[in-house]
Amino acid sequence: MTTTNSLQQAFLQTAYPIGGHGKRNIQVLKEALNHYEDELDSDQYGKGKVIEDFQAEMAAFFGKESAVFFPSGTMAQQIALRIWCDAKGVKRVAYHPLCHLEIHEEDGLKQLHHIEAVLLTDEDKLIRLEDVRELKEDIACLLLELPQREIGGQLPDYEELEAISSYCREKGIKLHLDGARLLEILPYYQKSAAEICALFDSVYMSFYKGIGGIAGAVLAGDEAFTQESKIWKRRHGGDLISLYPYILSAEYYFKQRQSKMGQYYEEAKELAERYNHCHAVETLPLLPVTNMFHVHIHVPKEELEAILIAMYEACGVGLTAYLRESDESSCSFEVSLGDRYGHIPKQVLGDAFEWLDQTLRARVE
Template sequence: GPRLLHGFRFEHLSTGAELPTREALAKLPGPLAAVLLELPLRDAGYLLPTWDELSSFAALCQEKEVPLHFDGARLWESAPYLGHGLAEIAGLADTAYVSFYKGLRGLAGAAVAGPEDVVAEVRQWRQRMGGTLFTMQPYAVSALRGLREEVPRMAKYHDYAVGLAERLPDLGIAVFPDPPHTNAFRILVPVGTEVVMSRLLTFAEAEKTVLTPPWRPADVPGWSWSEFTVGSATLDWTIDEAAALLAKVLLTD
């Protein structure tokens, strides 16, 4: 999309389960229009840099006089691991994007924060690209609910994820990263994808509960992986109950 519409050219700072680093950025030749950093890096297992690594990365962007943009769709979930407030985290970047429909469980929608002149231009491009709706009221109401109710729970969700990830390997379920950086992480089992999906479907039909998103083949033959996200519904179970249920459904015929 952006390549065709705006003529952008992209250089990737990392691939796979690897975070972009200051060193990788320093090696890129030539001038850059902007640098984008996803927090957390979902395709790598919801990985986050440390606060010092993130600060150093942002400082290099300033040295290079290159605008830094945070794709912070899950920025809310990143604060507990980084150990700093949302305003301080976003303040490292020139602009930041946040989502209202992922961790905040809103209907849809997002926001971009930055200098007034930049945001004014973003607003123009939103309209040019067909992103301005007739009314934002339902989305704004659901976003405000998420800001009020979900953001204060993010530390609790993260603590639960860390506790669950500590328990699962004892039951035969591998986790990555260990410990989780956010309230979401990858889980892996030594079961074929079709088999594990069949078990999950059987459980969902019987209990009217979906435990995980769809599963995919792992790099190791015979293994499969998916993501597990801790949210308000997860807290209805103790960590031991959730771990036992996952092991029973995923590993038992």
């Protein structure tokens, strides 16, 4: 059974939840499907106009030869790393200690593919060229996640990316982009997706983060790579007879939100400033570089929950449904902006943050 705690309950009842695009209910899919004719044929095991056209569109967007639609990023990325490992005959890759493959996939990469992962740098840092240079083991592939979600969506400078890319090419290391949130980084870099992807041998992007689709992902690279990925997709059980519910919603919301990432980014900076003006609150990063950041509040979890519930009820603004306990005296949560934020009246937002600041200042520490 699914249980909801009281913070989540209170959050769900606010008129103005701050993050995301809206509720994840089935209306999201209905809206996308209603955009298409009833007679549109299903894809069929990776073939057919619906999937082939969208894959071609995505390949062009990434500036890659070819792209393949996957039900999930988990599947797409394990497969990308497997292909690069097999190509080099080295079953070892490197990535960040808080990489999705390391912390959210029940060790699929090791259990299914027997690939060893070298963890680069500390959990709270970005991977630097230095970290890659200092690698002692031979690796087939380096995975970079842009932005690095688990540390608030941080990004290296573009010059550092270029340097890492050049170094990897020189050393025969394939560079894979975990671009789950690829669209979200373009406003900061002021680059096209193709310009970013040109630095990488393979790229994955998700359709249900900033884009707000139902599920699904795309993996892109050269023709030989994507052909091989289709074989592995079948082996994983991802070559479904019909992926169109995910493909059509991906296409629909990609078109709708592709151009909004700059807006979300600006709003994230504005919102982070509101947080940073509050007593005992700071964001990571202080100045967001995408539509996301983390909020750290120096108040014990139980006490903060009570404060937030009171705030949600008093102001109608919902900050988060969950708190992560950092230590006995502080917690954090993730913020990721989408369509919702722009619809909240500024006065309501201002009052809510004023309430929060006052309340945090007034408490007996």
